[in-house]
Amino acid sequence: MQRAIIHVDMDAFYAAIEQRDDPALRGKPVVVGELGRRSVVSTASYEARPYGVRSAMPTLEAKRLCPHAIFVPVRMARYREVSEQVFAVFGEVTPEIEGLSLDEAFLDVTASLRLFGDVETIGRYLKREIRARTGLDASVGMAHNKLLAKLASELSKPDGFLRVTPETAQAVLDPLPVGRMWTVGKVAEAALHRIGIRTVGELRGADPRRLAQALGNHAAQLQRLARGLDERPVESDVEEKSISAETTFETDLATFDQASAWLARLAERVGERVRAHDLAGRTVTVKLRKPPFETHTRQARVPAPTDATDTIYQTGRALLRDWWNAQERPRLRLIGIGLSGFGAEPQSVLFDADEGREKDVVADAINRRFGGGSLTRGAALKTRRSGSPDGGAS
Structure with missing residues (x-):
């Protein structure tokens, strides 16, 4: 039976909570992270991102890029509280939940389809209930594996909702820059560019021997991902190994x-x-x-x-x-x-x-x-x- 995997990623989670809790911040560029020589950006609102502000950037650099940004301190206890509300919604549709962070998770809803309907029905329920209970937007990606589900949520942000099927997978993947692929960092991207590979489609169709010369042992795995193949299970064991x-x-x-x-x-x-x-x-x-x-x-x-x-x-x-x-x-x-x-x-x-x-x-x-x-x-x-x-x- 084909798996049904959902990836949920809250939009600008920390900044969205700050804007929700303080209406005066809504519609304004908000940066979560205090200004200081050693401080970094935790999250930036979507209003701040067009200026080049991003997570892990020094806050002083963010201030230079967006002088009118509003900087607020991190309130981790508050974010955890809201995260518990979000994960409670997940638990209503499946026990198979792999939390990646406070604001992101994979859900395997394969066994839930008979009860709730198709994967898009479950995805809409998640978006609706998260919005109703927290006032926040979630981007929801759906597919038959984790790679494509995560890609679907990323491509549809903000407030996204996208399903990738086996029939549409290559049409979604092939035009993407290779740097969008999971596990392809800056060094690997540069190595692929040197041999003329710039899109996922070109990576998929490349000569395996040529790829191995450029990337070593990782080449075969990357080519499998470029073909939309990913067998990783949703790991929901409570007991941590x-x-x-x-x-x-x-x-x-x-x-x-x-x-x-x-x-x-x-x-x-x-x-x-x-x-x-x-x-x-x-x-x-x-x-x-x-x-x-x-x-x-x-x-x-x-x-x-x-x-x-x-x-x-x-x-x-x-x-x-x-x-x-x-x-x-x-x-x-x-x-x-x-x-x-x-x-x-x-x-x-x-x-x-x-x-x-x-x-x-x-x-x-x-x-x-x-x-x-x-x-x-x-x-x-x-x-x-x-x-x-x-x-x-x-």
């Missing part, structure tokens, strides 16, 4: 200090999520991708299950240093870190060895109250001045 975070960069990291700083920032995200789930793990994994698509992973076990950010970071940093020193010309286009091997040992045993846990708990409380990143480690501060995070936690 691993918690991780990763970031891809527009400009490759060229120094160990840069890479270490980003690893610290990602370790903070992982540690906060691990503690929020009341978990502790024994295995730290780092993911490192050299340009264009050569991916390496390294793992290490810690002596006792941990949820401490410092333990996760220092273990990952040692793995990163070993890898870095072994490279002739180290460069990184992606870096990630994760924790796995979760156990059910008594909490008092788990945390006795983690001297830094008390400060982690304080940092978590501050970040929940004032927004993620309000309090961060000194080791991560260099990330405020470089890089461009696009990935997330998984």
